[in-house]
Amino acid sequence: MEKLQQSILDKAALKQDVFATTKSLFEQLKIEIGLITNEIHDFITPLDARVAVELKTTEAFEARMTLAGDTIVFHMHTNVFAFPNNHMIHKSPYVMDSPGNAYCGIINVYNFLTDTYRFHRMNDSGYLVARIFVNREKHFFVEGQGQLGFMYKDFATKVFDQKNMHSFIVTALQHVIDFDIYTPPYRAVKEVTLGDVQAQGQSLRLRTGKRLGFQFESEGDEVSF
Numbered sequence: 001m002e003k004l005q006q007s008i009l010d011k012a013a014l015k016q017d018v019f020a021t022t023k024s025l026f027e028q029l030k031i032e033i034g035l036i037t038n039e040i041h042d043f044i045t046p047l048d049a050r051v052a053v054e055l056k057t058t059e060a061f062e063a064r065m066t067l068a069g070d071t072i073v074f075h076m077h078t079n080v081f082a083f084p085n086n087h088m089i090h091k092s093p094y095v096m097d098s099p100g101n102a103y104c105g106i107i108n109v110y111n112f113l114t115d116t117y118r119f120h121r122m123n124d125s126g127y128l129v130a131r132i133f134v135n136r137e138k139h140f141f142v143e144g145q146g147q148l149g150f151m152y153k154d155f156a157t158k159v160f161d162q163k164n165m166h167s168f169i170v171t172a173l174q175h176v177i178d179f180d181i182y183t184p185p186y187r188a189v190k191e192v193t194l195g196d197v198q199a200q201g202q203s204l205r206l207r208t209g210k211r212l213g214f215q216f217e218s219e220g221d222e223v224s225f
Helices: 002-044 114-118 162-178 194-199
Strands: 053-056 062-067 070-081 104-113 127-134 140-144
Touching (some): 002 062, 070 114
Antiparallel strands (some): 053 062, 070 104, 104 127
């Protein structure tokens, strides 16, 4: 019983540490997102006021940035995660010397169409652009699309500081802007009920997404732990 009690205490304390660190870093990340949003807004608005650039941070674990036709959602998961025993992270001297370093919080970054939020199209698809894994010591690595798949892989040395936050956000936004909406395959949209069209005002329930019906595979190299 004493061993069990100590195990519970140790694991709970570790997870609380990881959560607290992830939450603190997420708050810093939101500040950096705000600064970048303001910089983009100040550049674009005088040139073309039609291009919407704004940030909403009304949720404790979410920040939603609008860039014209794209909405980028930064979402912190409230749980702490471990990795399977066969995961490469466990072969790292950094983790082998201190197994608690393998426990991570996660910040997910999703790309939705702005119209998905504007018209409340609940059937629309969003896409995971990247997910950031952060441990209690602020070390991090990223799984993601495009350059995000290989830029942030050195878990043992990389710290999620202001410089890396800025670099990550800019790279993620560039990927989103370069990731154009494709028309879905004809067979995927050739049938529609009258109710679908009339219920919420033409097309609001017709599923839309940047790559609807197309395969979207992860890129990048292995993580260097």
